[in-house]
Amino acid sequence: MIGHSGARVVALAVVPAASPPPGLAPAREQMALSLGWHIVLACFGVAFPAMIYVMHRRAIRRDDAVALELAKRWSKVAAVLFAVGAVSGTVLSFEMGLLWPGLMRRFGDVLGLPFAVEGIAFFVEAIFLGIYLHGWGRLAPRTHLRTLLPVAAAGVVGSYCVVAVNAWMNAPAGFTLAADGKVTNVQPLAAMFNKASYLQFAHMWVGAFMLVGFVVAAVYAVGMLRGRRDEHHRLGFVVPFAFASIAALCQPFVGHLTGLRLAKDQPSKLAAIELAPTTERRAPLRIGGIIVDGRVRGALTIPRLGSLLATDSLDGTVPGLDQVPSADRPKVNAVHFAFQTMVGIGSTLAVFAVVFWWRRRRRRDDWPRWLLRAAVLAGPAAIVALEAGWVTTELGRQPWIVYRVMRVVDAASSSSGLWWSFSAMVIIYAAMTVAATKVLLSMARRWRAGDPTDLPTPYGPHEPVLVGASAATSSPDSPDSLGAPEAR
């Protein structure tokens, strides 16, 4: 609110730097990689505790052993994902300074408060998750169940805070820019509760439930496709799928409301999303297509729908790129493509959810293979949609890091050598992805084989109960000695 119009005047007068700092390109890539990676785990932090809660509560209320086993297994999966998420979240907090010192030096005290609150929320999340994970058999069942509530609440608060900072970058508030560019009159609460934050948070929050719900359901759909059609798989599928379905049906409305804000607040992003070279009244909706030399090619156009979607009116005005100086335009085609990917997948998932529950009403739980196959695809599709959404909002804000106030160029680190750190990050994240996947798969394999998931001790002497006794005792390093032999 404060300083926004003033900021515009100052910012437009500033000529972009002649040559970008050497840190710009690698900083961008590294941030995209670590944020895009972390966001998937963050979704689990937000949505998974709620699903575990529902499952665990069912186990207690109905004395349901299947539900209890599912809750236990999910909590172990959550333990692995949270651990990895904790470290990738730490990476991000280092990167705020290592990659974007220009932003933090000028605006650290403006945008920092939500991060501080997020720090506390993360603390609460880590503590109560620890209590929950180690409370099995040690706390009274109902107390134990209730320890999930602070975890879920902290997930909500934490994700609001982080999204609020991103929303602030889209809709800067809580400061005034003096004529010399100095940041004055800092109001951290106004920054934290900026006007874009509520809807952007709602959009992300619902998206998190879509992602986790569809991904977890997909795991059990795979199991059922492989012939494991038991109560365990049915319940493990239905609960997350129900969460995901509700989220998928809400998301179009939340997303629409989020988009409505853009016409006024971020016309350049909207123009890119709509693939609109010129400002139009009664604008069409363009599906597909690219802009080449300022002209739209290959798009399927539906008259007036663009105005309706962007402004809630059939003859509303949709801003075009002609309103934006050419130096301030985002990468139009990429934004448009990412946006359409998100909306296309999101709408398909919503339709799929309706089809699924409508079928289920009549023929209970007799799921044909095509339906399960579709449910398997829905998992990765939800991840792609979420990533595409972040690509849309991030690329759509370019070339600004703080919209119309500070360019990404001016925020990036000027140190050379960031390509090295980016390369290291690529290797480490690839290794973490492989390791996490292997560990989760092997946990599932051992659960199916009925083995305990923990090694007797961290690589200590072990009882050779699972394989031929003599072979295992003579060679404690034998790689097969603790696995499930039939799974190999």
Add this chain to the structure above:
Amino acid sequence: MSAVDVVAAILFLGILAYALFGGADFGSGFWDLTAGDADAGAPVRTLVDRSIGPVWEANHVWLIFVLVFLWTGFPRGFTAIVTTASLPLAFALVGIVLRGAGFAFRKFASTLAGARAFGIVFALSSVTTPFFLGAVVGGVVAGRIPADGYGDRWTSWTGPPSLLGGTIAVLTCAYLAGVFLIADASRSGDTELAEQLRRRVLAVAIVTGIVVSGGVIVLHHYARTIFDALLARAVVLVVLSAVAGAASAVAVSRRAYQFARFAAAGAVTAVVAGWGVAQYPWMLVDELRLDDAAGAHATLVALAVVGAIAVMIVVPSLGWLFRLASHTPSNAAHPES
């Protein structure tokens, strides 16, 4: 006390908590690393797993707490540090990532070879990470981080004060963790394991004592500002730390492990607090004062409020977690089996 001082104090309490809890956490990696082969080292590793398993994520959040308070409350100081000491911070960061992932994966690894690989990653990075963080502190107290940032990429953290800081960090972590592990082992009745660790912990105590004493000379030569303040304003804390450290070592040798634990924690608290008192009012010694590094007043006030709320929420819940973790029966590593 100004708002700057209040936020600086909260920030420093976070650093202190990280030194204690994160330190004991990192240090357990040292004992894991030196425990021996898979068979001989199993008891120690089991103990490490049991002791830090429930709490390591929470211990680790102190660092995030420190980072966000630093960049929000003191944005100029934060950017000066990260743009200058980007290398040791990046190395520490890699260590944190590998350590957390290694520890989490080890517990659920499917094979002995896999568990061993993850275990080595965990243990090695547990030792390197405090070294790099200590090296950054060494650069800060020696005035090698310029106020405007982008200082020398190497000399800012490779000088004698940084080597000293890194070494002391590793040794202190190892000592703290060693004493805690012995106390855990003896409380759960495993006197054999406690005996086995006892001699090694005493060796670490002696080495730590020698390095710290020698470190005084390094500070005298390379970090005069902090040296003078340590011997003046902070002298009580320095003496207290020395006494508590010696007392804890004596207690270990006499097998009074529960007392040793308190004394060791007291020694670390005193030495870190002494550093803080000696460094005041500098954010970056000889370069940037807290007042000049600080952000807007309104933000500092908000941070102080958030800090107070944090204490009210975090301390009791953390207490619950630690209580739950310490009352873990020894077979509780596999609640599902």
